[in-house]
Amino acid sequence: MLILFVLIVLKHIFVLLSCVPMENKNLELLEEKFQQKIDQDIKIEPNDWMPDNYRQTLIRQISQHAHSEVVGMLPEGNWITRAPNLRRKAVLLAKVQDEAGHGLYLYSAVETLGADREDTIDDLHSGKVKYSSIFNYPTLSWADMGAIGWLVDGAAIMNQVPLCRCSYGPYARAMVRVCKEESFHQRQGFEIMTTLCKGTLEQKAMAQDAFNRFWWPALMMFGPNDADSKHSAQSMKWKIKRSTNDELRQQFIDVTVPQAELLGLTIPDADLKWNESTNHYDFGTINWDEFWQVVNGNGPCNAERIEARTKAKENGLWVRAAAMAHAEKQRERTKQSA
Amino acid sequence: MSQQEWPLWEVFIRSKKGLNHKHVGSLRAPDAQLAVENARDVYTRRSEGISIWVVLSNDIVASDPSESPELFEPADDKVYRHPTFYDVPDGISHM
Numbered sequence: 001m002l003i004l005f006v007l008i009v010l011k012h013i014f015v016l017l018s019c020v021p022m023e024n025k026n027l028e029l030l031e032e033k034f035q036q037k038i039d040q041d042i043k044i045e046p047n048d049w050m051p052d053n054y055r056q057t058l059i060r061q062i063s064q065h066a067h068s069e070v071v072g073m074l075p076e077g078n079w080i081t082r083a084p085n086l087r088r089k090a091v092l093l094a095k096v097q098d099e100a101g102h103g104l105y106l107y108s109a110v111e112t113l114g115a116d117r118e119d120t121i122d123d124l125h126s127g128k129v130k131y132s133s134i135f136n137y138p139t140l141s142w143a144d145m146g147a148i149g150w151l152v153d154g155a156a157i158m159n160q161v162p163l164c165r166c167s168y169g170p171y172a173r174a175m176v177r178v179c180k181e182e183s184f185h186q187r188q189g190f191e192i193m194t195t196l197c198k199g200t201l202e203q204k205a206m207a208q209d210a211f212n213r214f215w216w217p218a219l220m221m222f223g224p225n226d227a228d229s230k231h232s233a234q235s236m237k238w239k240i241k242r243s244t245n246d247e248l249r250q251q252f253i254d255v256t257v258p259q260a261e262l263l264g265l266t267i268p269d270a271d272l273k274w275n276e277s278t279n280h281y282d283f284g285t286i287n288w289d290e291f292w293q294v295v296n297g298n299g300p301c302n303a304e305r306i307e308a309r310t311k312a313k314e315n316g317l318w319v320r321a322a323a324m325a326h327a328e329k330q331r332e333r334t335k336q337s338a
Numbered sequence: 339m340s341q342q343e344w345p346l347w348e349v350f351i352r353s354k355k356g357l358n359h360k361h362v363g364s365l366r367a368p369d370a371q372l373a374v375e376n377a378r379d380v381y382t383r384r385s386e387g388i389s390i391w392v393v394l395s396n397d398i399v400a401s402d403p404s405e406s407p408e409l410f411e412p413a414d415d416k417v418y419r420h421p422t423f424y425d426v427p428d429g430i431s432h433m
Contacts, residue, residue: 047403097383104380108364111346117366118343174363181384320368324342327369 038239043169046112054238057231058168059113060129061240063120066106068132071124071305073099075139076148084142091188092145098181105174112170125310127297134217136299143196143203143210149189151211151218151256157182158252159222162242171240190259197263204264211260212268219283220291222249228288253281346395347373349380351387359391367392 073096083089123129163175196207223245235241271284344366350359362381367373373392417423
């Protein structure tokens with residue numbers, strides 16, 4: 001009897017000891033298989049097994065992206081009532097509505113990862129999750145609508161096109177939809193700039209002023225230099241990210257400089273010049289202090305943006321509750337009459 | 339006041355007559371009617387559809403990806419289900 005007891009105890013100890021390495025071994029195997037799928041360009045879909053870090057990275061990135069679309073409506077919404085004519089107003093309205101749509105595609109993608117939509121929105125309001133720092137700059141003149149469409153949406157397209165090939169299916173599909181719509185945004189912005197640059201001296205000066213204010217922040221949209229980007233290497237390995245921050249920034253500068261020249265605008269960078277040996281433009285040093293100040297909440301409009309979003313949620317609460325109550329009442333009625 | 343979230347709906351769009359409805363994404367709405375109206379605004383702003391289906395996400399039953407091998411294996415070893423399995427003599431046409 002005693003021997004049996006000792007045996008049972010020994011067996012338990014053995015099982016306990018072997019369990020931990022077994023689980024680790026299983027996890028390693030799963031992770032290896034997962035990476036193989038990624039390497040073979042097989043998309044990951046919501047119910048597939050994925051490493052917890054992959055899930056968390058995507059939740060962070062997609063929710064930040066969704067918040068950026070939604071917060072991005074504020075600086076442009078500022079000019080809807082003051083658009084110079086009906087055509088411009090209709091175009092700007094359509095653009096801002098698109099941004100809302102982009103936010104919704106992305107919230108729907110983030111929910112496929114098991115994140116709760118309202119929780120992610122609350123994380124934005126509490127400051128736990130960030131959004132693109134560009135939207136913390138004010139829109140001081142109508143020309144800013146041109147500069148934003150041309151530069152900010154232009155930079156967004158540069159960032160988003162590679163994301164259409166992201167390894168996570170729902171994110172990639174949302175990005176395909178977003179990219180299709182984004183090119184109208186950039187063109188309408190460039191059209192505003194073209195019109196202003198062909199206009200009176202004052203209008204041209206407005207365009208130059210907007211360009212001066214948005215050029216550097218647009219370059220910052222690509223994020224820190226590769227050497228300082230803490231998530232880059234892993235995200236590249238997982239194919240969440242397909243190009244590095246510095247590659248995309250260089251690509252943006254190379255295509256945008258000739259466009260600025262065509263408009264007759266001066267690039268606010270004394271160090272900018274074509275480099276024949278690299279076939280790229282060299283450019284000056286980005287003010288990373290400013291970037292981190294804005295990211296960490298100290299930009300010109302951070303507080304205003306978060307306040308506007310928080311108010312929108314709070315003020316809409318009774319509408320959402322009433323719609324829900326109405327739906328429940330309708331269901332009850334149909335049940336009774338059936 | 340109720341803090342209850344609106345339910346999640348899956349959206350399917352028929353892009354033109356003659357084609358199937360295809361899954362395009364999801365959205366939140368309090369009831370079916372508003373789900374259809376929101377789907378129009380979110381997923382068909384550029385005439386992407388002529389018909390919309392919405393279904394509560396909770397009502398969808400999906401196969402388990404971890405069981406896919408067993409589930410789909412029976413089809414893998416039946417090459418004779420494909421026309422290319424059969425030899426057709428030279429000179430035979432319309433087959």
